[in-house]
Amino acid sequence: MEIRARAPGKIILAGEHAVVHGSSAVAAAIDLYTQSSLHLPPPGDGGAGGEVEVDLTDSGLAFSWPCSRLLEALGETCRKAELQAPRPCSPEELASIARLVELHEIPEAKIWLSAGLSAFLYLYTSILGCRPGKVVVSSGLPMGAGLGSSAAFSVSLSGALLTAAGVVCAEGAVDGTEWRLLGKDHLELVNTWAFQGEKIIHGKPSGIDNAVSTFGSMIKFKKGELTNLKSGNPVKMLITDTRVGRNTKALVAGVSERASRHPDAMASVFHAVNTISEELSSIVELAATDEIAMTSKEEKLAELMEMNQGLLQCMGVSHSSIETVLRSTLKYNLVSKLTGAGGGGCVLTLIPTRILLYLITCVAFISLKYLRSSISFPFS
Numbered sequence: 001m002e003i004r005a006r007a008p009g010k011i012i013l014a015g016e017h018a019v020v021h022g023s024s025a026v027a028a029a030i031d032l033y034t035q036s037s038l039h040l041p042p043p044g045d046g047g048a049g050g051e052v053e054v055d056l057t058d059s060g061l062a063f064s065w066p067c068s069r070l071l072e073a074l075g076e077t078c079r080k081a082e083l084q085a086p087r088p089c090s091p092e093e094l095a096s097i098a099r100l101v102e103l104h105e106i107p108e109a110k111i112w113l114s115a116g117l118s119a120f121l122y123l124y125t126s127i128l129g130c131r132p133g134k135v136v137v138s139s140g141l142p143m144g145a146g147l148g149s150s151a152a153f154s155v156s157l158s159g160a161l162l163t164a165a166g167v168v169c170a171e172g173a174v175d176g177t178e179w180r181l182l183g184k185d186h187l188e189l190v191n192t193w194a195f196q197g198e199k200i201i202h203g204k205p206s207g208i209d210n211a212v213s214t215f216g217s218m219i220k221f222k223k224g225e226l227t228n229l230k231s232g233n234p235v236k237m238l239i240t241d242t243r244v245g246r247n248t249k250a251l252v253a254g255v256s257e258r259a260s261r262h263p264d265a266m267a268s269v270f271h272a273v274n275t276i277s278e279e280l281s282s283i284v285e286l287a288a289t290d291e292i293a294m295t296s297k298e299e300k301l302a303e304l305m306e307m308n309q310g311l312l313q314c315m316g317v318s319h320s321s322i323e324t325v326l327r328s329t330l331k332y333n334l335v336s337k338l339t340g341a342g343g344g345g346c347v348l349t350l351i352p353t354r355i356l357l358y359l360i361t362c363v364a365f366i367s368l369k370y371l372r373s374s375i376s377f378p379f380s
């Protein structure tokens with residue numbers, strides 16, 4: 001039996017980090033996905049002699065554990081958890097999982113994979129028990145770059161595993177693709193499991209990344225509550241990857257440490273971010289029908305993004321590579337902000353309609369010129 005599930009990455013338009021401390025944030029799914037393909041041998045095949053395998057195709061590494069070894073190390077977990085209400089991974093269980101991951105020598109340059117492997121082992125053994133099987137993971141998302149690869153990994157894995165366990169199943173088709181969607185209740189369950197995976201990778205996630213990866217579209221998120229945002233006119237964003245690697249867990253912990261050193265100052269910063277996210281989400285929802293409204297909507301969005309970036313600098317999560325992108329885009333009067341945990345990773349630049357119209361006019365002018373010269377050429 002083979003089950004395939006995919007989940008998208010995301011951008012955060014406003015509110016990263018502050019959302020961990022209770023502020024609102026706004027995020028949107030993007031069309032880059034992580035896909036998990038689960039292969040299960042027929043029941044009875046492999047048995048106690050079988051293995052649990054994971055093939056991480058993007059990093060070119062594969063790992064496996066004999067089922068008997070997993071059963072010995074995890075005991076209770078391997079008797080399968082209550083699937084409708086996942087329990088958090090206890091520190092003892094996480095330590096046992098970490099020891100299982102350490103059985104493999106992961107190259108130093110790819111040691112960051114160990115958090116993903118721990119999340120994999122937790123999700124697999126909690127949902128399917130110590131049953132043999134193989135998962136092949138592939139992704140179009142850069143890892144550790146702020147586009148939510150950790151959440152897309154946990155969501156796609158949870159989707160495939162819960163489908164195999166028979167507790168969720170796909171319903172309607174996604175327009176124009178070979179993919180089918182899960183119903184609302186099933187998505188809720190996938191989201192709850194994926195959050196447990198994110199906790200293993202991030203330490204203290206807000207839940208926004210797994211929520212937007214599970215439910216898609218554009219959302220406002222505050223203290224676990226999700227509101228779908230209906231955006232009349234889509235805004236265009238350029239995503240620049242600084243290619244500076246960083247780790248969300250460390251950056252989130254750094255902000256919490258700063259908050260405990262300066263509780264009042266940081267509470268004001270988080271409050272300001274909350275106001276920005278609230279205003280941004282209401283602007284997104286304003287149905288812009290004509291050109292003037294769209295322009296003023298973009299101007300407001302740009303200003304809010306600029307203010308949010310300033311507050312992210314206050315939190316200590318910007319980086320010289322991010323500042324370079326900010327300066328470069330500012331030369332063209334374009335506003336940018338980091339997205340995700342910062343410290344490197346990706347930067348968003350709002351591309352206003354005026355620029356798009358300008359580009360379209362340029363392309364039209366060039367093709368017109370080209371047309372003229374190609375027509376006139378034989379006569380000249």
Ligand SMILES: Nc1ncnc2c1ncn2[C@@H]1O[C@H](COP(=O)(O)OP(=O)(O)O)[C@@H](O)[C@H]1O
Nearest residue numbers: 112113116143144145146147148149150153248
């Ligand atoms: N396709 C994948 N295969 C294995 N691990 C993954 C994959 N995608 C994400 N991860 C795990 O998630 C981590 C990156 O998550 P994080 O630091 O939160 O950055 P982001 O979510 O912005 O990409 C990786 O170091 C790895 O442990």
Ligand SMILES: C[C@@](O)(CCOP(=O)(O)O)CC(=O)O
Nearest residue numbers: 016017146148205206340341
């Ligand atoms: C910094 C944070 O707000 C977003 C992290 O996103 P990413 O892992 O950098 O894609 C953390 C969180 O909300 O869990």
Ligand SMILES: [Mg+2]
Nearest residue numbers: 148150151248
């Ligand atoms: Mg992440």
